[in-house]
Amino acid sequence: MxxxxxxxxxxxxxxxxxxxxxxxxxxxxxxxxxxxxxxxxxxxxxxxxxxxxxxxxxxxxxxxxxxxxxxxxxxxxxxxxxxxxxxxxxxxxxxxxxxxVSRLDDIGIDAASGTVWVGAGATAGALTAAVHPGGYAVPFGDWGEVGIAGITLGGGVGWLVRRFGMTIDSLLAVELVTAAGERLMASAAEHPDLFWAVRGGGGNFGVATRFRFQLRAVDTVLAGDVIVRATPEVLANLVGVLAGAPDGLTVMPSIMAAPPMPELPEDWHGRLVVFLSFCHSGPIGDDERVVDLLRSLGESRQVAIGRKPYPAMFPEPSGTREAFASGTLFVDELDDAAIRIIERRMASPSSPEALVHLRVLGGAYARVANDATAFAHRDRRAMVWLITPFADAADAPRHEAWTADFEAELRAAGCGSGAYSNFLGRDGPTELRAAYPPATLARLGELKARYDPGNLFRSNLNILPTP
Ligand SMILES: Cc1cc2nc3c(=O)[nH]c(=O)nc-3n(C[C@H](O)[C@H](O)[C@H](O)COP(=O)(O)OP(=O)(O)OC[C@H]3O[C@@H](n4cnc5c(N)ncnc54)[C@H](O)[C@@H]3O)c2cc1C
The missing domain is CATH 3.30.43.10 (Uridine Diphospho-n-acetylenolpyruvylglucosamine Reductase, domain 2)
Structure with missing residues (x-):
């Protein structure tokens, strides 16, 4: 520093x-x-x-x-x-x-202990690039420009989630400045209650200044896209098949209108397809098997599949900002009602770029107890992230309303519940209760009262102090 x-x-x-x-x-x-x-x-x-x-x-x-x-x-x-x-x-x-805090971005790798200290201002892409030459990775998301602070404090779900779990499952310690202006360390040994809270409870408890992560051995991965027609049968099988895959395979399916790509037959263009974007960090010997598994889902086309260094999973920064609306819930499968709602909504989206993005979970993610951290959705099989990018920021209310209605319809039909705090597109008491089950929220409220009784840290999914 x-x-x-x-x-x-x-x-x-x-x-x-x-x-x-x-x-x-x-x-x-x-x-x-x-x-x-x-x-x-x-x-x-x-x-x-x-x-x-x-x-x-x-x-x-x-x-x-x-x-x-x-x-x-x-x-x-x-x-x-x-x-x-x-x-x-x-x-x-x-x-x-x-x-x-973005200037606090020092990275200190300790190869002997297989750990890294990183300043809270580093991005996921910068840390990934820094630890890669040693044959290591820390599991973050799918986007290099995301800050390690925000993604970690919310939980962190990315390309390695089924192999090594969430970002918080590799977190060993975090240094915080509390509302009283005091510096303290939270880990399994020091302030363990606070360590429980910051693993999913967001920025409610203090300003994180640096994090210590366990490094994971990851070198090259097999990655690319298998694109399948989004027939009802494909959508119905999607979560079950992918959640049962080997832990080394993480798939982020995106359901969207097929763009006019040369790789796709012309009669697919504009029709609903699933981009099965995947990362296989398991043994090279399993590469063929996992691609076969993806192709088994339905009539498919393959795009840019090959082994690459893990940092290549993060796109180069584009330098441009994009407006987007967002919605989130957890599902265990896409049932008939969900498929009908997705087909109808995606037939007339508020923006042609709208997508239903999924994160299929299971594997190491599911081997942590729901109450082990403040992130308490380990028993769910997939996250849904409704993403509606749009060109004109002045049009935000229309796209936000469309996305919120879509999410509300899925919830009302019983297709899913809960919320991942890092994917929320709006906040309030309803979103807070969706992100944290009652027992988790009660414990978070007590800890908030202890560490930030005046609620100084409230520009977040705000947990109210409950003495
Ligand atoms: C394009 C894109 C891709 C994404 N991909 C993924 C993904 O694959 N997986 C995933 O899990 N999430 C993903 N996310 C969500 C992302 O993890 C959250 O939006 C996260 O909060 C962003 O962190 P940040 O530091 O960049 O954001 P910021 O907006 O800077 O901060 C987000 C929150 O964290 C708090 N915060 C930030 N720094 C600190 C600090 N030092 N101490 C205390 N609180 C702090 C802020 O107050 C705020 O409440 C993605 C988001 C985008 C826009």
């Missing part, structure tokens, strides 16, 4: 919004009017357009402590941001201080 003195946050200056904000006018504090402000307030979802009072570009843990104390003492809203990829836009709020 950078060894520089923290900003003098006692010395208030008034910014153009009239709010007291961090006073040291050095390059760590970006105020409205600063040439950097318009860029610094942006988050990944282009539908989010908010104007914070100030953005603190923290360079050290001391900067974080000072900012937390400053916001806490004055009752100013605080939004903590790492990779900025929250779909709801938790990393920025109107009139708040945004505490941006």
């Amino acid at each position: 950078a060894d520089v003195p923290p900003p003098d946050l006692r010395n208030d200056h008034r910014n153009p919004t009239g709010l007291h904000v961090p006073g040291l006018l050095d390059d760590r504090v970006v105020l409205p009017g600063d040439a950097r402000y318009e860029g610094a307030r942006l988050v990944a979802n282009a539908a989010i357009d908010r104007r914070p009072a100030a953005i603190v570009l923290a360079r050290s843990v001391e900067d974080i402590v000072a900012t937390v104390r400053f916001a806490g003492d004055r009752g100013i809203r605080l939004a903590v941001r790492a990779g900025g990829h929250s779909a709801v836009g938790y990393g920025v709020a109107d009139d708040a201080i945004v505490l941006d």
Whole structure:
């Protein structure tokens, strides 16, 4: 971490919004009017357009402590941001201080213990690239620009989920700055209650400054897409077949209208297909068998299948922001009702790019008890993530309503329940109860009362303190 003195946050200056904000006018504090402000307030979802009072570009843990104390003492809203990829836009709020930790991105690999310490500002792609030369990986998601902080605190489901479990199943320790401005370590040995809470409870309990992960041996993987026609039979078999595959195979099926790809027969174009995007990190000797399994689901075409280094699973950053609406629930299969709803909704989507994305679970994910961490959906066989990308951010309400109605219809028909906090497209008490079963939520509320009684950390799926 950078060894520089923290900003003098006692010395208030008034910014153009009239709010007291961090006073040291050095390059760590970006105020409205600063040439950097318009860029610094942006988050990944282009539908989010908010104007914070100030953005603190923290360079050290001391900067974080000072900012937390400053916001806490004055009752100013605080939004903590790492990779900025929250779909709801938790990393920025109107009139708040945004505490941006993305510069705390040091990575320290300890090959002897097979572990890595990483600053909370690193991205999943950067850490994946850094540990790969040693033959290692940490299981994150499918997107390199996502911050390790947000994905880990929410749980983390990605290409290695069936082989090594969720991101939190490789988490050994996390250092936090609490609402009181104190630094403490949470692990199985230190503050184990807090360690339970941060594995799924999000940013409710403090600002994470660094994480320690167990490294997993992963070198090359077989990956690509098998595309099958989305007939009712294929959809009905999808979850059951893939959840029973060898643990080394993780598949992320996306149900969507077939684009006019040369690999696909012309009469498939525009009709519903399933992209079976997969990653096989198991033995090379099983490669052929897993592709055969995917092809057995229905009439299929293959695209770009081959062995590649694991970091190639993360697309290169495009440099562009995209607006998207999002919805989430868990299912154990796609039953007849779900198939009918998906077929009807996808026949007239609010955006031609809409997709029903699934994460088929099982394997190592399922070998952890529901109450072992604050993420309590280990017994579910698949996650559904409704993703509706759209071009014009001004159209957000229409796409958000379409996506929310789609999700609500699936829930009302009994097709699924629950929610993965990291895939939520909106929040409130209903979403909170979907993300956390009653016993989990009760325990989280008690821990919130202990570690953040004043609810300073509330720009997240907010857990209220329950003394
Ligand atoms: C394109 C895309 C692909 C994705 N793919 C996956 C995937 O494959 N698997 C998966 O599990 N998820 C995935 N996600 C969801 C992603 O994990 C969550 O949105 C996650 O919260 C993003 O983390 P972030 O640090 O980038 O976001 P941010 O918006 O910076 O933060 C998200 C939340 O974490 C809190 N937070 C951030 N940093 C800290 C910190 N240092 N201390 C305390 N709290 C903090 C924030 O306050 C906020 O509440 C994806 C999201 C997108 C947009």
